[in-house]
Amino acid sequence: MRRKIVAGNWKMNLDAAASKELIDALQAQSLNPDVTVAVAPPFVHLGAAVAQTQNSKIGVVAQNMHQAPSGAFTGEVSASMLTSIGVHTTLLGHSERRAYFHETDALLAKKVDAALENGLDVIFCFGEELEERKSAIHFDVVTRQLTDGLFHLDAAQWKKIVLAYEPVWAIGTGETASPEQAQEMHAHIRSVLANQYDNELAQGVSVLYGGSVKPANASEIFSQPDVDGGLIGGASLNAADFAAIVNAF
Ligand code: 13P
Secondary structure, eight states, rough: OOOEEEEEOOOOOOOOOHHHHHHHOOOOOOOTTTEEEEEOOOGHHHHHHHHHHTTEEEEESSSOOSSSSSSSOOOOOOOOHHHHHHEEEEEEOHHHHHHHHHOOOOHHHHHHHHHHTTEEEEEEOOOOHHHHTTOOHHHHHHHHHHHHHHSOOOTTOOOOOEEEEOOGGGGGSSOOOHHHHHHHHHHHHHHHHHHHHHHHHHHSEEEEESOOHHHHHHHHHSSTOOOEEEEEEEGGHHHHHHHHHHTTO
């Protein structure tokens, strides 16, 4: 059975005290034991977050990493630095990384390889922009992102991959994809995976939805057969809202 996952992407929010406070507040919530729960704080808080969540069900995920093992890349963080502090999963390919930091599918393929070589799991983010949906090329865009970013992997490596479909027009806008739009794209993603690999692999990969998921819309989105959870931005900064989303399954 596919894992149900709800992860909070904090983006560039919260100082050290607020990060600690939010994790404390989350640990005080009762969370559905069937759901894998994780938070992705900024790099500087990861070590403290790992220590703080040692005996809890909350996992700690990085938001990004560099593809090189080490070297003259001022301001960057490598995969082995993450594992050395107890972080074993990273987001890659978030639309904000693609848009503001010019991360291409080709670069992301290298980052994915570096993550896997270092034993990290990857939550691979992708999704179309508004213009692409308006031009009805959203399925092609997503197919290309998967193909160029991930289809060099073999079936065994896919056990370390979680997908997060995040239509750019739904991120931080308050406008969420309808449950039907999410389901339609998630089914497309699974059919592309089945074509490239096989049905067993396609049915085994968890595919999360992200983009303005809130307590009010989470259960409808999560009830879609091909939606296995969510990647939550704004609403993950509030413990009660995030817990309500986790418990929306
Ligand atoms: P919002 O939930 O704020 O729309 O952000 C979604 C997102 O980008 C998660 O990675």
